Amino acid sequence: MEAASLPAGPAVRGARLKSIVGTYGLIAVLLALPVYFAVFDLVNDGNLTRIGNNLVDGISNGAIWALVAIGYTLVYGIVELINFAHGEVFMIGSFTAAGLFASFGLTKDTSAIVLAVALLAIIVICMFASGILNTMIERVGYRPLRGAPKLAPLITAVGFSFILQNVGLLWRGGSPESIVDLISSQNPLFTLAGINITNGDLLSIFVTVPLLLLMTAFIGRSRLGKAMRATAQDPEAARLMGINVDTTISFTFLLGGMLAGAAGMIYALYQTTIWYFQGFTAGLIAFTAAVMGGIGNIKGAVLGGFIIGFIQQISDNRDELFGFFPLGSAWTPAIVFAYLILIMTFKPSGLLGEQTRDAG
Amino acid sequence: MTATEQPAAQRPEPAAGGRRFALPPWWEKALFPIIIGVGAAFPFFFDSGGTVMGTAVLALAYTVMALGLNIIVGFAGLLDLGFVAFFAIGAYVMGWFGSLFFATINGEKGIHILVTGRAAELPGIHMNFLLILVAAVIFTTIAGMLIGLPTLRLRGDYIAIVTLAFGEIIGRVAINGDELKLFGQPLTAGRQGITPVDKIDLPFLEPFKSLNLTPWFYVALAMVAFALFVNLRLRESRLGRAWIALREDEVAAVSMGVPAVRTKLLAYGTGAAFGGMAGAFLGSFNNTVNADQFQFFFSILILGMVILGGLGSIWGVVLGAIVLTTINFYLIPDVFNTIPGRVGLDFDTTQITFAIYGFLLVIMMIMRPEGLIPERRRKQELHEAEETDSVIAARA
Secondary structure, eight states: OHHHHSOOOHHHHHHHHHHHHHHHHHHHHHHHHHHHHHHHHHHHTSSSHHHHHHHHHHHHHHHHHHHHHHHHHHHHHHHOOOOTTHHHHHHHHHHHHHHHHHHTTOOTTSOHHHHHHHHHHHHHHHHHHHHHHHHHHIIIIIGGGTTSOTHHHHHHHHHHHHHHHHHHHHHHOSSOEEOOOTTOTTSEEEEETTEEEEHHHHHHHHHHHHHHHHHHHHHHHSHHHHHHHHHHHOHHHHHHTTOOHHHHHHHHHHHHHHHHHHHHHHHHHHHOEEOTTHHHHHHHHHHHHHHHHOTTOHHHHHHHHHHHHHHHHHHHHOSEETTTEEOSTTTHHHHHHHHHHHHHHHOTTTTTOOOOTTTO | OHHHHHHHHHSOOOSTTOOSSOOOTTHHHHHHHHHHHHHHHGGGGSOTTSHHHHHHHHHHHHHHHHHHHIIIIIISOOOOSOTHHHHHHHHHHHHHHBBSSSTTTTTTTOEEESOOGGGGGSSSEEEOHHHHHHHHHHHHHHHHHHHHGGGTTOOHHHHHHHHHHHHHHHHHHHHHTTTOEETTEESOOTTTOBOSBOOOOOTTSOOOOSSOOHHHHHHHHHHHHHHHHHHHHHHHSHHHHHHHHHHHOHHHHHHTTOOHHHHHHHHHHHHHHHHHHHHHHHHHHHTOBOGGGOOHHHHHHHHHHHHHHOTTOHHHHHHHHHHHHHIIIIIIIIISTTHHHHTTOSSOGGGGHHHHHHHHHHHHHHHOTTOSSOOHHHHHHHHHHHHHHHHHHHHO
């Protein structure tokens, strides 16, 4: 932004060139894996069905990551803090959902209309549970430390993440738990050119897209949304303009937490397996998505979520890369983190982001 | 010492945290022999095979780790959440070069370098512990610098995430390393673990026994003494001052001629080297190098030690390491374990270890962010915000 107001000297041109190279380099790195396997499939199978299935699964998984990633991006945009406990807020959303499935007495035989109404009620409860939890964490852990060196709230965030993990551990035990598969999530609904669209895929898209649209509209149109954007831009100036910065920040955490809660419920329905550690991995994956898109940028977070979801599916369902490097679900986290490091090294501002102070 | 201390002494102390009493300037130099002396006397009072002794050895090894992390986080201000990577690399160096792991090497006869006793007849690579220490230091220093490279342009939270990602990748490689074949050999033994691992074998001494912990204790104490010495000397050195300058204000430090890249990489490298040393020691002491040891929790445990004691404060970190190891390996599993059960709760304290550390981190950051024994500069920095706030409030 500062560069734009300066006359375009050689230094600025150099910086612009570097930024263009960085962006396209990043896109090339991101495309490398899908393109490689698309060619691989074409050569071996003669069609693109396999990669197409990966893409569909990746988008429905990515929708969940996108919802979580928005929480990171909103909070980072406004207080420049990586809310480490966000993944655990997502996990608590899943656990609340699983608990409510049982207490509502939902089974696979529940009629479709009752199920739809009950799930709608449950998603609202999950959203508020996670949202309020996130707001409380902000109130207790981050607000007293506003103005302290940035190390301090980051460490409290890690602390809260641990506390919540332990809550999950005591709540539902230490190993992954299968819960009732209410929507038969892996059942193919229809097949399109050999690509299976499952119930889970549909659910994830049908819940995520309206939520994303609602939220974009809210931030773009409403008074509070305007206050959020103003605070993100300059908290001091916002305060001078009569915006209650503390309330706005609390509200941002509420919004982020609510999206994480919704994501948690979709995750529980889609994966039908939950455990206390899911939040840690999900948090890191979603954070990677947020950084990939450009932290602070909501569209970027969504885009990043889909890309990460796709990469994850590819890695989950393939055996090896270039004939020697093993892939598979055991390696997926390592692949995602490798992407995170690559982005951080070469293009810390992400695909759509502007330069931030931290990312240099 | 005097060069850095004098300007601070002349400056008026901040109003909020005025010092109540002043220790003579040589107290810190005196503390070093006193602490090592007290440590050396410790084994005479406890059973050489008991739990207390075992915890004490662990406490010393973790002190070395914490002193290493203190260089990265405390001195240089680079928040490293992936310190477990160095533990893992150090431990694997021990596992590779001091066990039956590479059983087929050299026609199943094994390679032996300066080892005595039973290890000298077994297949696999067996090297003298001192050589392994050197190897661990070299491996971890290189790893530390490699991990440092991508973070050079980043600040604050981003460094934390990148280091965390590295730690997780190393953890993944440890778990799945039995699939990774180099020259037909797997890289790690995954969750099964490399076991047994050679006992420490020092020149002129019998190989150590797992039931007599006193020699282990003295080796660990010697490592602590070495780490303390290096830390104390580094802090007063040109490099140490450069670290602190970078931590306080990177732009100012760079414009005063501090080479940011080299200084930061040296911080990562030095800190990692201590992690590797302690890791190799723990690999031998635990008698297994198991992928399940290398989890994020470990990084937080070590970070907790540094924070509890006081970021950047050498003596604080020593205290923090001893306190947290005692809590983690003695109080939680042995002493307090049944208390929640007795008051009618259906879990024991080992199950709430995470929450205990979580609370500790949160409480410390909110109540006393400078730690138990604060470093003076850090304390000022951490309370600066409160002062400016109160000044603004007073004016309003």
